[in-house]
Amino acid sequence: MIYMLLFLEFFKTGLFAVGGGLATLPFLQNISDKYGWFTSQELIDMIAISESTPGPIGINMATYVGYKTAYLPGAVIAILGLVTPSVIIIVLIAHYYMKFNEHPMVQAGFYGLRPAVAGLIGAAGFEVAKLSLFNTNKYLLTQKFADIVNIKSLLLFAVIVFLLNKYKKHPIYFLLGAAVIGIIFKY
Amino acid sequence: MKDLLKLFVVFCRIGGFTFGGGYAMLPIIQREIVEKNHWATEEEVIDCYAIGQCTPGIIAVNTATFIGFKHKGIPGAIAATAGMVFPSFVIISVIAAYFKHFQDYAVVNHAFGGIRVAVTALILNTVIKLWKSSVKDWLGIIIFTASFIAVAFVGISPIMVVVISSALGVITKIVRTDVN
Numbered sequence: 001m002i003y004m005l006l007f008l009e010f011f012k013t014g015l016f017a018v019g020g021g022l023a024t025l026p027f028l029q030n031i032s033d034k035y036g037w038f039t040s041q042e043l044i045d046m047i048a049i050s051e052s053t054p055g056p057i058g059i060n061m062a063t064y065v066g067y068k069t070a071y072l073p074g075a076v077i078a079i080l081g082l083v084t085p086s087v088i089i090i091v092l093i094a095h096y097y098m099k100f101n102e103h104p105m106v107q108a109g110f111y112g113l114r115p116a117v118a119g120l121i122g123a124a125g126f127e128v129a130k131l132s133l134f135n136t137n138k139y140l141l142t143q144k145f146a147d148i149v150n151i152k153s154l155l156l157f158a159v160i161v162f163l164l165n166k167y168k169k170h171p172i173y174f175l176l177g178a179a180v181i182g183i184i185f186k187y
Numbered sequence: 188m189k190d191l192l193k194l195f196v197v198f199c200r201i202g203g204f205t206f207g208g209g210y211a212m213l214p215i216i217q218r219e220i221v222e223k224n225h226w227a228t229e230e231e232v233i234d235c236y237a238i239g240q241c242t243p244g245i246i247a248v249n250t251a252t253f254i255g256f257k258h259k260g261i262p263g264a265i266a267a268t269a270g271m272v273f274p275s276f277v278i279i280s281v282i283a284a285y286f287k288h289f290q291d292y293a294v295v296n297h298a299f300g301g302i303r304v305a306v307t308a309l310i311l312n313t314v315i316k317l318w319k320s321s322v323k324d325w326l327g328i329i330i331f332t333a334s335f336i337a338v339a340f341v342g343i344s345p346i347m348v349v350v351i352s353s354a355l356g357v358i359t360k361i362v363r364t365d366v367n
Contacts (some may be wrong), residue, residue: 015243024245048283052299055202055275056212056247063279075280079272083252086244090252091264093238098257101234105357112330112356113237114230114321116348118314119334120240124210125310126339132303140337160308171214172204174305182301183294 002070003030003077005035010081017058024058024082028065037069058082133157156181190259191266197224197252198270206302207249212247214309216314226258229320242347247271324357 013027025047032038038046049059059079066078100106133153141147160174181187197219205212213236219273220226227235232250239249255267322331330352337343 017243017245023295052206052295053275053278053282054204054206055278055325056205056245056271058245059202059248059272059275060279063276064283067280072280075276075283078318079276082245083248083268083272084240086248087252087264087268089242089244091251091261093242094253094256094264097234097238104360106355108360109353110230110237110356111323112326112359113349113353114233114317115327116334116352117233117237117240118317119331120319120338120345120348121210121213121236121310122314122331123316123333123338125307125314126335128303128310129307132307133302147286153300156225156301156304157308160191160305161311164308164312167348170218171309172200174309175204175206175302178305179197179298180299180301182297182299183305185301186297187300187304 003073006037006066006069006074006077007081009035010066010078011084013062014082015085024061028061033067038065042068152185152187156187191262193224194255194259194266195262195270195273198255198267201251201274202247202271203274206299206306210310211306211316212250213313216250217313227254229316231257233317235320237349237353241346270337325356330355 009027009031013031015026017024017027025043028043028046029040032040032043032090046061046064049064050057053060059082062078062082063075066075068074070077101110133150134148135150160178162168164174201212201215201219204215213232216232217229221229221232232254235250235253236246239246242249248271251267252264252270256264259266271325318331322328328336334348334352337348
């Protein structure tokens with residue numbers, strides 16, 4: 001019975017949460033209020049864990065909630081519930097996209113859309129940069145401009161950008177390398 | 188069957204090395220899907236991101252489903268999606284079962300401090316690549332700049348940006364056709 005409910009609740013979340021992983025948060029809050037399967041404190045832990053482990057944030061959160069509610073079967077069912085609506089919707093869209101993407105009007109739409117996607121990703125990168133390259137919080141505390149830049153991070157950033165353009169290796173190598181440097185130099 | 192297994196494995200690799208949500212995934216997608224396996228062109232991946240942005244569901248999952256479907260139909264969509272979520276399932280289940288305060292470990296924090304810097308560099312690189320392939324004229328420059336400012340500084344919803352920019356593309360096309 002709990003499996004059925006879990007599936008339905010996550011199906012609803014997958015169907016209505018538009019715009020990426022953290023968009024599922026209000027839905028999870030609602031599930032917590034309604035059923036008490038997990039507490040708000042667990043929800044906060046879950047965000048921290050989801051953001052600091054690999055994988056899509058929404059999927060990580062569903063796995064965690066599902067596991068806390070009904071262990072491994074719960075995790076599987078929560079994931080299934082969450083992805084089922086997307087799979088159905090995207091298969092339909094992909095089908096029509098492949099049929100209509102040669103149409104001049106569709107082409108024109110995507111012509112306007114592509115630079116916007118680049119801008120959106122730039123904005124997401126800006127958010128990450130605020131966290132990873134600058135100490136905004138420390139600056140607010142001390143009001144000293146020198147505190148806003150994180151020299152250690154900027155240095156690593158410059159090195160990675162240089163290497164990325166020079167060697168064009170798989171991104172995985174850069175992620176692993178940065179993790180090791182992060183541990184050694186205490187980032 | 189071999190193709191489906193390959194889809195599963197490649198998307199496992201993408202899911203297992205994506206830190207920080209759908210956008211951070213794009214550099215690995217470009218490498219694995221566009222450059223190495225040629226399952227989709229760069230334009231198709233971008234279109235798919237735009238579609239994923241304004242349809243319900245997780246962007247990363249939508250992208251996996253889209254590319255899987257394009258490559259091998261419905262079984263492909265399922266194999267790619269399963270691959271995408273598999274690493275999360277394993278890692279999070281282990282953490283949920285054994286580590287209560289995973290993020291309290293100093294080593295974990297330092298490692299992620301480094302990883303976040305690398306993610307920033309990878310995203311910058313992706314934006315430059317996207318700029319080269321998608322910004323073709325003044326309209327592109329304006330849309331790029333306006334979208335960036337709207338989302339980064341004004342806090343406008345990405346869905347609005349997607350809707351308005353595609354409308355602008357269509358309107359410009361109609362105006363240009365009329366002029367000629």
